[in-house]
Amino acid sequence: MTTVSSNANTLASADELSPRLEALVQGTRALLERAVLDYKDVVYSNSLGAEAMVLTDIMATYAPEIEIFTLDTGRLPDETLALLDRLERRYQRRIQVFSPDASQIEQYVRENGINGFYLGLEERQSCCHIRKIEPFRRAVAGHKAWVTGVRREQSAERAHGEQIAWDDRYGLWKVSPMLEWKEEDVWAYIKARNLPYNPLHDKGYPSIGCAPCTRAVEPGADPRSGRWWWENPESRECGLQPRRRVIPIKVEPRRAVAP
Template sequence: MTTASSSPQLVGDAAGNADLSPRLQALVAGTCELLDRAVREYKDVVYSNSLGAEAMVLTDLIATHVPEIEIFTLDTGRLHEETLALLDRIERRYQRRIPVFSPDSAQIEQYVRENGINGFYLGLDERQSCCHIRKIEPFKRAIAGRKAWVTGVRREQSPERASNDSIAWDDRYDLWKVSPMLDWKEEDVWAYIKARNLPYNPLHDKGFPSIGCAPCTRAVEPGTDARSGRWWWESPESRECGLQPRRRVIPIKVESRRAAAQ
């Protein structure tokens, strides 16, 4: 598996202006075609920018080829400082303000009172409840009234994501879900970042293939499954925040363990 740690100094590399390989040209053409189709068919399309490596590719393609698609991101309140700095770099590069949606402070305060500041380590319910407050609710506000949303999921990331269709009705959010990068491999993502000299999160060079909230993300050994650094204390089948399909439904509210024990 190719990761940023095995391709150091991608930004600023002398090969940054190199032509894309035939495979990358085909992937880019297919991705842009699907994005164009989404705009033609659904008009009001938004991209939920995760600020990961795939997001750098999609941000570049959208800003360059399909600027009609609005880009937004989520600030959970627990992101790495490197992630927030990357957002600033993206806005400066593309001269485009990216709306940021944050969790409701009252819900965060209640969660912390019931579970503690790092209550997500207590169990699966507590972790998924935290993700629901910090990611799902802000995401729902961001897509409210929209016709379609774009995601950067790829088939090789997990069995659940491997079964995705490029355009499918998302009955969880009542709009169309567009997944234009399903057939991209990890090496394709980094080859594009290198060829276009794109900014990216420096944590990728420190062994973080997948980056989320700071307490829930850690570096992994080269060759390890990319998702293994997310919620590593859980079983692999539960390692989703809820934005993407998962095997277990996130509860809207759970009783804290402390309250249950009293």
């Protein structure tokens, strides 16, 4: 992956958007405004990734009624936590933080070790459930719709997404206003609006999650290949996004912790 500096400099000036970007922004704005009109109580699950910087900026401008929250798994990189602080200062609004249940974390570590997610697929998904799924359920409970920043080009699974769809797992509507955005569009907007972003993106991290489960990728590689890289590509999701098919046979546990 090229760094944002070289990627964005060639795509947009600092004071204007291209016609394509303007059309994407207006499409995203229209969908967010429609969601607020239709569902009233809408929340945004801010991943603190590059797409999140775009959505946060558009919401602050056109849909400030949407509540924003994020998940602190307890294993996030320092750079990610610093970015959260920068966002709150820039937009002068508090982003609600949801954390995992401490007792569940303690039990998981007792049974699997501090880095037990390397042992196998079941152990890793159990960790994601405790650190992400359970806090997410608490965050969206009682709301009518939630917003996500997924894009079609991120994976074959996400390519089938719909802009508005009923989410059976959480019992509310799911709104995906960035499905048609390309990676270059995201970085062009960040550059044009001079938005903050995670500096790890400049070090080859296109997708950033928990520190021990994320690594840099080579330029041109699948952007998601740096997440849970020790697993088969078919299983590399945390569970927040739905899957259209059953995950293949479980990865055999490895009883030595990966380096």
